[in-house]
Each structure stands twice: as structure tokens, then as C-alpha cells.
Amino acid sequence: MDKCYPISVRLCGKKCLVIGGGRVAERKIISLLECSARVTVVSPELTERLENLVAAGHLVYRQGEYDTDDLQGVFLVIGATNSDQVNQKVAKDCFERNILVNVVDDPLSGNFFVPAQVRRGSLSIAVSTDGKSPMFARRIREELEGLYPPEYSELVELVGELRSKVINEIADEQQKAQILKQMADGDLMQLLREGQYDRAKELVKDAYYRSRG
Numbered sequence: 001m002d003k004c005y006p007i008s009v010r011l012c013g014k015k016c017l018v019i020g021g022g023r024v025a026e027r028k029i030i031s032l033l034e035c036s037a038r039v040t041v042v043s044p045e046l047t048e049r050l051e052n053l054v055a056a057g058h059l060v061y062r063q064g065e066y067d068t069d070d071l072q073g074v075f076l077v078i079g080a081t082n083s084d085q086v087n088q089k090v091a092k093d094c095f096e097r098n099i100l101v102n103v104v105d106d107p108l109s110g111n112f113f114v115p116a117q118v119r120r121g122s123l124s125i126a127v128s129t130d131g132k133s134p135m136f137a138r139r140i141r142e143e144l145e146g147l148y149p150p151e152y153s154e155l156v157e158l159v160g161e162l163r164s165k166v167i168n169e170i171a172d173e174q175q176k177a178q179i180l181k182q183m184a185d186g187d188l189m190q191l192l193r194e195g196q197y198d199r200a201k202e203l204v205k206d207a208y209y210r211s212r213g
């Protein structure tokens with residue numbers, strides 16, 4: 001198979017459609033909602049958690065079986081029914097309309113996979129085996145969770161904030177590049193490996209304030 005092209009897609013406000021309302025659909029819907037997508041689910045029935053999300057107004061529900069008309073104005077689709085035939089039809093309809101589609105029971109019939117991921121605020125680490133072994137992806141994700149604990153979230157925010165300042169405040173291109181490099185240099189990674197998060201933050205701030213005199 002050809003290599004997949006990894007991207008991070010912004011789904012804020014985008015209309016996403018999930019076909020099927022079972023366990024797998026639930027997992028995918030929750031991660032779409034976390035990315036502020038506008039999600040519609042089409043299924044004869046829903047899990048209890050999905051019912052609660054509908055009742056709370058976080059999710060639009062069309063009760064019934066998949067129909068091609070459901071694809072109108074949709075940016076991304078997940079085919080998550082337990083019927084291979086229905087999932088295949090969803091994939092075919094999406095291909096004809098150039099819509100992004102993920103098929104949960106037959107990876108190669110869609111045009112994207114959903115990777116296992118570690119989220120630390122704006123830092124995301126995605127693991128995919130191109131559908132070859134979801135369990136292997138899960139195991140690697142679990143290992144990465146230990147290597148990149150929640151403290152990384154604050155650090156990434158801090159680096160992002162100071163990076164914007166450097167870009168706005170410093171005109172000299174060479175000096176700019178040098179400070180940005182210092183803000184993420186070898187010592188920083190060593191401190192992080194040792195779990196010294198406060199000292200790591202100080203190092204980043206120092207690199208910035210030294211540059212400002």
C-alpha cells in the first residue's frame with residue numbers, strides 16, 4: 001500500500017457525520033466533539049452515553065438508517081455500523097463526493113485512519129500502523145503516555161507564547177533563530193527526562209529574557 005500522509009486537521013465548526021451509534025461510534029464521536037466539530041449521528045439506536053450527549057445538546061441525532069442525503073454539506077464521515085455492506089456504501093458515496101471517510105471495520109476502504117494518540121494540550125503524538133495492528137498502536141501509545149506526562153501541556157503553552165513574542169519583537173532573523181533554538185535545546189530535553197518541569201520552564205523563560213537584555 002502507498003504511504004499515508006499524516007496531517008492534523010482543524011475541525012472547529014465543521015460538520016462531521018458518524019453512521020452508527022455503538023461502542024466504536026461513541027469513541028469516535030467523543031474525540032470529534034473534543035475538537036469542537038459539529039457532529040451528527042445517524043443510527044436506529046444509540047448507546048446511553050450518546051443519548052446523554054444528544055439530550056445535553058452536544059450532538060445532533062437523526063434516528064434511522066443511513067441515507068445518501070445524510071452527506072449533504074458534510075466535511076468528514078465515519079462509517080461505524082456493524083454492517084459491512086452499509087459501511088462499504090458509505091465509503092463509496094463519500095469517494096464519489098470527495099468527502100473524507102474513515103471506515104472502522106475495513107481500514108482500506110476509507111481514505112483516512114484514526115491514529116492512537118497522546119494529548120498534552122497543544123502537543124499531540126499520534127501513532128498509526130496504517131491499520132495493520134490497532135492493538136500495537138495502543139501499546140505504543142501507552143508507553144508514550146509514560147514518557148510524556150501531563151506536565152508537557154503547560155510547557156508547550158509557555159514555549160508557544162514566548163515564541164510568538166520572539167517572532168513579533170525581534171527583527172534580526174539570525175538572532176530570532178538562535179533564541180528559538182535555545183528555547184528548545186539539549187538541556188531542556190534532559191531536564192524533562194529527569195522530571196524537572198519547573199526548572200525546564202525557567203530555562204525557557206531565561207532564554208527569552210536574556211535575549212531582551
Ligand SMILES: C[C@@]1(CC(=O)O)C2=NC(=C\c3[nH]c(c(CCC(=O)O)c3CC(=O)O)Cc3[nH]c(c(CC(=O)O)c3CCC(=O)O)/C=C3\N/C(=C\2)[C@@H](CCC(=O)O)[C@]3(C)CC(=O)O)/[C@H]1CCC(=O)O
Nearest residue numbers: 104105107113114115116128129130131133134135137138
Ligand atoms: C487507535 C484507535 C483509535 C480509535 O479507534 O479511535 C484505533 N483502534 C483502537 C483500538 C482497537 N481497535 C481494535 C482493538 C482490538 C484488538 C485488535 O483487533 O487489534 C483495539 C484495541 C483496544 O480496543 O484497546 C479492533 C479493530 N480496529 C480496527 C479493526 C478493523 C480491522 O483492522 O479490519 C479492528 C478489528 C475489529 C474486529 O473485527 O473485531 C481498525 C482500526 N482501528 C484504528 C484505530 C484504525 C487503525 C489504527 C492504526 O493505524 O493502527 C482502524 C484502521 C480504523 C480507524 O481508522 O478507526 C484505538 C486505539 C485506542 C487506544 O489508543 O487505546
Ligand SMILES: NC(=O)c1ccc[n+]([C@@H]2O[C@H](COP(=O)([O-])OP(=O)(O)OC[C@H]3O[C@@H](n4cnc5c(N)ncnc54)[C@H](O)[C@@H]3O)[C@@H](O)[C@H]2O)c1
Nearest residue numbers: 020021022023024025042043045065066081082086104105
Ligand atoms: N475501529 C475500531 O477501533 C474497531 C474496534 C472494534 C470493533 N470494530 C468494528 O467496528 C464495527 C462496529 O463496532 P461496534 O462495537 O460499535 O458495534 P455495535 O453493534 O455496538 O454498533 C453498531 C451500530 O451501528 C448501527 N447501525 C446498524 N445498521 C445501520 C444503518 N444501516 N445505518 C445506521 N446505523 C446502523 C446499529 O444500530 C448500532 O448502533 C464492527 O464491525 C467491529 O468489527 C472497529
